[in-house]
Amino acid sequence: MSHELTVVLVDADNTLWDTDxxxxxxxxxxxxxxxxxxxxxxxxxxxxxxxxxxxxxxxxxxxxxxxxxxxxxxxxxxxxxxxxxxxxxxxxxxxxxxxxxxxxxxxxxxxxxxxxxxxLTCTPRLLSGVDEGIRAAKDAGLRLFVMTEGRIKKQKHILELHGLLGSFEGVWEMTKERSQFDRIVGRFAGSRVVVIGDQPDRDIVPAKAAGCLTVLVPSRFEPSWQTASDRSVVDHVATDFLDAVRWCIDTDFTKASVVS
Structure with a gap:
């Protein structure tokens, strides 16, 4: 299955590494x-x-x-x-x-x-399945980008320390609001955009509203303001990052809409 039209936006903190x-x-x-x-x-x-x-x-x-x-x-x-x-x-x-x-x-x-x-300057360890998931994504031809609300310089440094910076086509510091996801969807018109993150309200809900496919890798820390409705809109709940990538690879995207 070809995935050259699939763009995957990956959250960093508590999705790639254990910031918690x-x-x-x-x-x-x-x-x-x-x-x-x-x-x-x-x-x-x-x-x-x-x-x-x-x-x-x-x-x-x-x-x-x-x-x-x-x-x-x-x-x-x-x-x-x-x-x-x-x-x-x-x-x-x-x-x-x-x-x-x-x-x-x-x-x-x-x-x-x-x-x-x-x-807080301690380097967080990678979470389960991240190394394997990134290799699988690259082998399958997925286009990977990091989206973060953290400081971009720090996030790039952590990626570099773990030898992962070259695996991503870009690292973006952004406010995770629908308007930002709308801009990204417009940038990749003609591609399927998948968002992988750990927080339903910050990663999933605004991305879904913008027309992205979404995968939740639940964090061990769930803020008190999270609601069941936030989680209900997600397309897939993954056990770890590798499972999230496998869903992206195995899903029949011919049945999923391509952003126009």
Missing amino acids: AVFREAQLLVLARIEVAMGRTCATADRLAFIRSYDQALAQNHHLHLRYPAQLLVRSVEAGLAGIAPEVAARDIVAGRTLTSGPLVPADVEAIVSDYMQA
Whole structure:
């Protein structure tokens, strides 16, 4: 089966590599540092769930979404250890209101943020099936591109470290909105465009609305704002990246529409 008319847009974080694991270790480091500074211990058994509840609340309240300033996470978790709920902490901290008069002074916050940002520089490991999936895609003649909301320089660096940069025809930093996918579909008029990603709301829903075929490789971390309806529109749910590529190869695209 020929696939020269198939363009595959691949998400990077948590689709090609395990960004979640890097954030997990960095966030737990932040929590531990704040606990020491405050002389308090998180009472919740699931420490990761505790700090991520504040992270997600901030993302939902801040106009930069998940790119909110890291200082806000430190202040939010500080409030959380003082007994303030995630939604309240996020709303007030984003609005610039001080919630506690605890021991964390600005220098403490900056030191914790510095350690957090350093921890996030760790190179994430490739996820299951990525090496094999990329080889299979290239052998089948699929045209591969990376689409990312992360910083393009960093994503290219990670691809290069894993020896994968040359496997992709391009790496694009883009806001994953329908309008952006519409532009990509227009660019590849006459080809089938398939999107592979891990987040239904960011990767799948806007791509599907633009007329792309979609494959979900579910992330271990599912944000609280994901809904069942977001996931329901996907064309295929894959077990890993290799399974996603095999679906692209094995699907009878003669029965699928070509973007005109």
